[in-house]
Amino acid sequence: MSHFLDGLAQRARETPSAVALRWFGGRDGARVREELTFADLAGRVERTAAALRAQGLERGDRVLFSIRPRPEGVVLCLAVLRAGGAVVFVDPGSTPELFAARLAAARPRWAATEALLYAASSGPLRRVARSRGLLLPDYGRLPVRHLYSGSWLPGVPRGARRVARLADGVAGTGSGDADLDAVALVVFTSGTTSDPKAVVHTARTLGGMLDLFRQVGDLRPGQRAHTDQMFLGLPAVLAGGTWEIPARTPRDAPEAFARGVAGADSSFLVPADVTALLDVLEARGGAAVGPAVLAVGAAPVTPALLARGRRVLPGTRWLAVYGATEILPAAVTDADEKLAAAAEGDLVGRPLDGIGVRIDPPAAEPGGEPGPEPGDGAAVGELVLTGPSLMAGYLADLDAGRPPATEHRTGDLARQDAAGRIVLVGRTRDMIIRGTVNIYPGLFEPRLRELPGVADAVLVGVPQPDGDERVVLVVTAEGRGVADGAERVRTGTPLVRSVTERLAGVLDHGALPDVVVEATHVPLAGRSRKPDRRLLVDWVTPVAGTVRA
Template sequence: MTAPEVQASPADRHLLAPILAHGEPGHASAGEVALRHWTRPGRSGRRGTRVREEVTYADLARRVTATASALAAGGLAPGDRTLFSVRPRPEGVVLAFGVVRAGGTVVFVDPGSTPELFAARVRAAGPSLATTESLLYAVSRGPLRRLARSRGLLLPDYAGLPVRHVHAGPWLPGVPRGSRSARSLAATAPTSSTLPSLDPDREALTVFTSGTTAQPKAVVHTAGSLLAGTDLLRDVFALAPGDVVHTDQMLLGVPALLAGATWSVPADPPSRDVQTFARQLDGAAGTYLVPADVTTLLDAIEAGHVAASGPRTALVGGAPVTRALLERATHVLPGTRWVAVYGMTEILPVAVVEAQDKLAHDGDGDGDLVGRPLPGTVARLDPVDDPGQGGPQVGELVLSGPSLMAGYLHDLDTPARGAGPRAAAHRTGDLARIDADGRVVLVGRTRDMIIRGTTNIYPGLFEPRVAALDGVGEAVLVGLPQVDGDERVALIVTSASPARGASTTSAPDAGAGVHLDPHHPLVDHVRARLPAVLDHDALPDVVLHADRIPLAGRSRKPDRAALARAAAQRIDAAGGMTWRTASG
């Protein structure tokens, strides 16, 4: 006689269900380390790096439940949204999980966006609570605001937001009166009986991706879609209890917690301190890097600054992962399993491809192999408007699956919160074909987008703001692909004609003969004003003045490909011209 099959509860599909279960009394993982947070190195280098804090699964579960109980007692109701600007250290992880356990939604709003865009996103989210780093409160008011402004950060006035406040970190001047400490919330007596049941279909995360001040665009995920996506990543890592994942990315650290492994949290991301980050990779089961981070890591190894010892598995994503980058990575760290991840905020992950498979592919001229869709993910190709884009076997990639978002915020909130349609599929904007083995091969894009680091930059959002500056006729943002798959951002501007707003654009000519000048007087004028009109993460690496903007196609749109080629040639010819970093 066969034993009856145990039916899974709907609550089991909630992101927090397996994580909190690891902390239950008697569970094998209860006493194991869930979170390990490192300090910055002192002057002594490696010996100055130590563990700042360790949190066991039992303590993590207790702190999350305590935080949720305190938030609920303070007025956070299921469905409420919480602005979230806290780094993924233990205090931030507990706070984010606490919001979700109380039935709330974590809303990531970039503090580096322009004040107008930040305000528009706050209005769109309609939060009842703001959870913020103490330091952000301090530098958004008073004399420290000028310091932040000099670093390229035009921060919003967090303390002035008309919501309840919770601050992470020690109290600092600028923290609003009545703000509660995240640490004190986690220290209260947990009362799980007062909390709502774990509903996998409840909204849990909102991430703004693009849009305008009139209609900011934000992706909304449920607790169920987050579990589905992070569980797929756990399988890709092949994680088990006792493993260590070293990453500063929350959605890549969560798979470690699902597996009963340890999430090792660096004091700084690899882009800021790659040497310390690399030393802590030794013995780790996995990490996650964007292509630019991989380049920085390999540079440090080849320069002899760190030992050539990497993690068991390195996932690389967030931007196109080139064959050249993987060839170099597998040569420098042959003992590491290199895996390229393809996905997007709307649905992550979609597909993965092992380095050896991508290197064995026919090459970049035949498209970018991103791999076979992961279990449960369904990919199809829809015809494109222009039949000349890629041939008959190419179409726009459309995706669906359990890790798909619930939808976009402006759709879900229309006509009333939660009453909008749920997403059935996502049109990616990627042109692709599917080979005989069922693998997705990307061949282009249907719309303009630049990917730098972990940031998607939509030119159409920012170009009108630059074009509105005094003295500017037109403005075009283009991406310049780098060998590691990352993109640099070039802003190309023209001078306004005597009749303000008149176009300086020439007839279609494929960009031949466009003159780009990095020393034109308008360049310095524009560069000085960019922090006030662009998101911090969208600031260009270089600004160039063009005598005209070439057009292409029957639609007579700016020829971005020609401008990108001209900009790359101009920079190469300049030799000593250095990139202006996005951090200003």
């Protein structure tokens, strides 16, 4: 990240009056609420960093960060890093027990929080938040130094410093030479209350991440990047462009986002936000205008979503970005390429420059039967990645003195085609074992989704008493699922009969399902919103039957 800060200082010298950040607001989300030039941004970061040091922030201090993207939050985040601290992102919406476990693992000395969150967690809005299912931790009682964003509200603890006033009257630099390998960012991704899992990045790996994202967007001076995602916004600034920050996310205010992103040079959205944007554009009718380039990532990007995107915004170049919190981004492909390869698996594209790829053969299964191979003979195995954006490691490991990470085992089963492109064929834990055959659902699900009338298709294995699995194909119908009020899954529906008749033509014999069912929908789980296969197994077990041991 010091790489970014050095680049920002250079931009401030070369184009001081050019706009680096533009934040939108107002009821319709179309009014520019604040603009910062490169000189303004660089100066505020330096002054805020110096103020944090004067307030007692020491190198290595971890700052719990709960401020939405906006100029004030961007400045503070960069200032913490400039002062030698580390930013810790923790979802306040997680259960109180999990939040407490993550807090204990991170051991922050500071908390940077929006005033509204203090009010909702410990002030007069606490009852309202609880009535909406938000069991927020009491931020005001956290035993840390407090910084708050926005105007003061009841619930903000006594002694908390307002972020916007930190740098008033402060001059000088925020720190000396940066330690490129010190902890700079901590992101909790999963784990339990007994073993929270947090990814750690350093200034060096964050710099690598920004450089890789510049490859994705082909960013250049003067361009507009309209997004609430920092990992496209900051590279746009580094390239000399303007990061336009929408007032709210596309899901919260799709009309406002649609107006703001129209005519932009680039944007980055998660799939759920893309759906919200396309919904409002289709509802308008007529021709729609989007950004020149729209990158989609942070969750699986389906061919169906890209096909819809091309239909609604044909003038936009659609990109699918693959990576993980541990190493992001890793590969990219465009809609045309991904759709053309849809029948062969989930194409995620060519590795970006600097990303190393290895395919490790899966461990031998009982009976010694190898996993399936696609038609081109490329080996299928676990995808292992290296590169400049590789995390330093997991927080618990690093705090315990273990060596830094040297690679990331993704848990994705993949192969590389003759052109070196990465094709995902499933997850290592998604493999179904029936008899002596290993079935990788990702090899076959793309073909099943192409069948007439099928919106989605998922293969799951239902464990049997003898250790075998029964293979169940779960399909959903285009346009609508099973009628409202019906069971979650049903057999014998018209769609089930139609699909069953065609299976022999699209599946290898060893992968033919024992049972086909139609579901109301495919449940999703986790931050990545992937199919919840465990829940599907629970749904289909009553109709899948069992085989006596």
